Amino acid sequence: MATWQDISRENWEAAKLARDRRFWRSCQSRCYYAIFSAVTHRLCEKRAAFGGGFETPRHQELRGLLKKCLVGELNPRAIGEIVSAVHRVYMSRIDADYRVGAFVDERTARNALRDGHGICRVLGVFDDAG
Numbered sequence: 674m675a676t677w678q679d680i681s682r683e684n685w686e687a688a689k690l691a692r693d694r695r696f697w698r699s700c701q702s703r704c705y706y707a708i709f710s711a712v713t714h715r716l717c718e719k720r721a722a723f724g725g726g727f728e729t730p731r732h733q734e735l736r737g738l739l740k741k742c743l744v745g746e747l748n749p750r751a752i753g754e755i756v757s758a759v760h761r762v763y764m765s766r767i768d769a770d771y772r773v774g775a776f777v778d779e780r781t782a783r784n785a786l787r788d789g790h791g792i793c794r795v796l797g798v799f800d801d802a803g
Contacts, residue, residue, distance in 0.1 A: 677717060678798055681710035688789070692782055698758075698769035700782040705766035706787045708759060711798040712739055736760060747795070755795055760789040 684707035691700035719742050723730045730738050734799045736756045743752045762785045768775035 677710045677714035681707050686701055697777045697782040699764045701768050701785045702771040704785040705762045708789050715796050716742055735736050758792055
């Protein structure tokens with residue numbers, strides 16, 4: 674049975690493969706889901722409860738839950754940076770998946786990967802988030 678950490682790692686690898694193949698939209702989407710699964714893993718470790726009986730938080734709730742989860746572990750500035758990065762990657766995923774007219778290129782995909790790497794590193798979810 675897969676864990677959220679397993680799902681996060683698989684999505685992270687898929688994001689890097691999409692980057693290597695120059696599939697920028699897929700890269701951004703998989704990067705977000707790697708982050709989403711990593712955060713979900715961390716929240717589950719903290720015994721967070723999710724609304725509606727779901728196994729994951731709603732995307733709109735992710736930032737607030739992450740803030741609460743990290744209080745006492747990181748300083749407020751670091752928490753703010755992580756939460757902002759999660760939001761940036763979420764918005765790039767929305768562009769990539771739903772806005773056909775949105776400009777999605779190598780730069781935006783690499784920015785998502787950079788943010789994703791930082792988030793995964795700080796959360797300590799991956800042995801190697803590279």
